[in-house]
Amino acid sequence: MRITADTKVCVSAGMCVLTAPEVFDQSNEDGLVTVLLPEPPEELREEVAEAVRLCPSRALDIS
Amino acid sequence: MPPTKAPDSLSFPVRRRCPFAPPPEYERLRAEEPVAKVRLPTGGTAWLVTRYDDVRTVLSGSAFSADGTRPGFPRLFPGQEQILQRPPFIRMDPPQHGFYRRMLIQEFTLKRVKTLRPGIQATVDRLLDELLARTPPVDLVDAFALPVPSLVICQLLGVPYDDHEYFQSQSRIAASGTSTAEQFASALGGLRAYMDELITRKQRNPGDDLLSKLVTEQLEPAGELRREDLLMMCLMLLHAGHETTANMISLGTMALLEHPDQLAALRSDPELLPDAIEELLRYLSIADFVTTRIAAEDTRLSGTEIRAGDGVIALLAAADWDPEVFGEPDRLDIHRGDRRHLAFGYGVHQCLGQNLARMELEIVFSTLFARIPTLRLAVPVDELSYKHGTLLYGVHELPVTW
Ligand code: HEM
Ligand code: SF4
Numbered sequence: 001m002r003i004t005a006d007t008k009v010c011v012s013a014g015m016c017v018l019t020a021p022e023v024f025d026q027s028n029e030d031g032l033v034t035v036l037l038p039e040p041p042e043e044l045r046e047e048v049a050e051a052v053r054l055c056p057s058r059a060l061d062i063s
Numbered sequence: 064m065p066p067t068k069a070p071d072s073l074s075f076p077v078r079r080r081c082p083f084a085p086p087p088e089y090e091r092l093r094a095e096e097p098v099a100k101v102r103l104p105t106g107g108t109a110w111l112v113t114r115y116d117d118v119r120t121v122l123s124g125s126a127f128s129a130d131g132t133r134p135g136f137p138r139l140f141p142g143q144e145q146i147l148q149r150p151p152f153i154r155m156d157p158p159q160h161g162f163y164r165r166m167l168i169q170e171f172t173l174k175r176v177k178t179l180r181p182g183i184q185a186t187v188d189r190l191l192d193e194l195l196a197r198t199p200p201v202d203l204v205d206a207f208a209l210p211v212p213s214l215v216i217c218q219l220l221g222v223p224y225d226d227h228e229y230f231q232s233q234s235r236i237a238a239s240g241t242s243t244a245e246q247f248a249s250a251l252g253g254l255r256a257y258m259d260e261l262i263t264r265k266q267r268n269p270g271d272d273l274l275s276k277l278v279t280e281q282l283e284p285a286g287e288l289r290r291e292d293l294l295m296m297c298l299m300l301l302h303a304g305h306e307t308t309a310n311m312i313s314l315g316t317m318a319l320l321e322h323p324d325q326l327a328a329l330r331s332d333p334e335l336l337p338d339a340i341e342e343l344l345r346y347l348s349i350a351d352f353v354t355t356r357i358a359a360e361d362t363r364l365s366g367t368e369i370r371a372g373d374g375v376i377a378l379l380a381a382a383d384w385d386p387e388v389f390g391e392p393d394r395l396d397i398h399r400g401d402r403r404h405l406a407f408g409y410g411v412h413q414c415l416g417q418n419l420a421r422m423e424l425e426i427v428f429s430t431l432f433a434r435i436p437t438l439r440l441a442v443p444v445d446e447l448s449y450k451h452g453t454l455l456y457g458v459h460e461l462p463v464t465w
Pocket of ligand 1: 300
């Protein structure tokens, strides 16, 4: 599982950080999403998928 | 001038009947007429959108615009055009919207909001000390639900809390939904003048607060922010920062007290609190129709043709009670654990203050029910008076005893 985050569309709502704090963070400067674990372990799949679904700007993708 | 007649006789806003549930008409609309034309109190018409998927479609993507300056943008209340002529960023589209929102994002990230926790906890503790020192019944709205978020946003922005009676009374007039255009203009004028003076004071004597930061770093000539835009942005933050959370505190307390099984479950397992708050946000959806938009192009929604320039109201309470997404939506179930609700909106305008609001609600509910275990309503719910027709739904007064 690989995560991509598009900071051009991220609106910094922080839903991803709330849902999968191990995987996502928000930058201190601009609040934009940063991916802590670009290839998270399989056991986090459900959390990550939920974060992708909840992102209000559809900035996140898993492949 | 009499309102122009819409093909359908439904007029907006539709009244809630049960103090908690969305108007029952939404259920029929969602099933039979998911995109329905309504008459607005200001005379025009707009499409009411009631299905979860359609509401998300309206609020994301570029087919619908939040740009309040577009001719025909739906106006729900007389006088609203005075704001829509030059609105704050909640009524702008990208890329301008992002220019302003980005100035504020750092202040509202989860990390930043967490640093405010001890201060908010101290505020909540102090207000409850004062409340408990009084003889019940006490109005929970006035003594607690409004002061908590009000103190928090004043401190964050750098607005003197001592002025709260003035700006709260003015914003109440501006947001009442029943004010005339003249009353609205005078309230808005007062708020503008108040904020303008405050900006001047911060220019002379900046402090350690958001407004000072914006004044010193972003305002012209140091930055690119025009004074008028800063002014409207701060008024929006001040208003959005307390009216919303205040209504959630009072109605949320009421909803828990009226569902003793849910309150008992929450008491026995405090870890349920975050889920309980998401469920209260869904169940109450107090910002039901703030999400107005205008179609930017010809498009279709659930089979209905929408023309460019048509007004649209994406009903959040209707989406959050869509049985296709939330089974038994009329049941308050703090175990639901479903964050897909749209109580904070969706898309690029999704609430900037949501992390702050969640934290305030967490501290409030955990402390309130622990400190006052015998808390109960002093007046039955059907005898209370509710904020029907205002932009944000709530209860005017909530007398409680213990
Ligand atoms: C439980 C409390 C709250 C609820 C239910 C709520 C609801 C909403 C909703 C539905 C929107 C989207 C409006 C739209 O798309 O047209 C919104 C936007 C916004 N909210 Fe909140 N809100 C709450 C608390 C707060 C707080 C505490 C603040 C603090 C400052 C805040 C500031 C904002 C701002 C600035 C926007 C505009 C964001 C943008 O356009 O990018 N809100 N809110
Ligand atoms: S949920 Fe989406 S929009 Fe919000 S911070 Fe994460 S990536 Fe950005």
